[in-house]
Amino acid sequence: MAGKVSFDRNRCKGCELCVAVCPKHIIxxxxxxxxxxxxxxxxxRMEECTACASCARMCPDSVITVERV
Ligand code: SF4
Ligand code: SF4
Numbered sequence: 488m489a490g491k492v493s494f495d496r497n498r499c500k501g502c503e504l505c506v507a508v509c510p511k512h513i514i515x516x517x518x519x520x521x522x523x524x525x526x527x528x529x530x531x532r533m534e535e536c537t538a539c540a541s542c543a544r545m546c547p548d549s550v551i552t553v554e555r556v
Contacts, residue, residue, distance in 0.1 A: 490538030491554045492530045499527035499550045505542035511535050514542060 492514075499521060505528050506514045513535050516526040528550070530536060536553075543551040 488538045490536035491556045493552045495550045496527045497522045501525035504545045508541045508545045
């Protein structure tokens with residue numbers, strides 16, 4: 488099962504909880520900042536995502552949407 492993960496970029500506070508929980512270690516903080524001045528989370532190597540949704544469950548602000556593709 489592959490996944491497609493999207494982030495509500497401007498609501499992310501860069502807390503890195505999703506970075507820590509991803510079993511595939513494919514989430515990282517973007518070098519650029521969002522409108523709040525935080526470095527938002529993003530997925531690198533989306534092709535490795537398994538759609539486990541651990542990141543979405545962990546995010547305290549419901550920033551992350553995971554779709555199965
Ligand atoms: S759905 Fe799972 S594998 Fe995909 S980015 Fe989130 S935690 Fe990582
Ligand atoms: S857990 Fe949510 S708020 Fe924290 S870095 Fe990840 S997407 Fe952003």
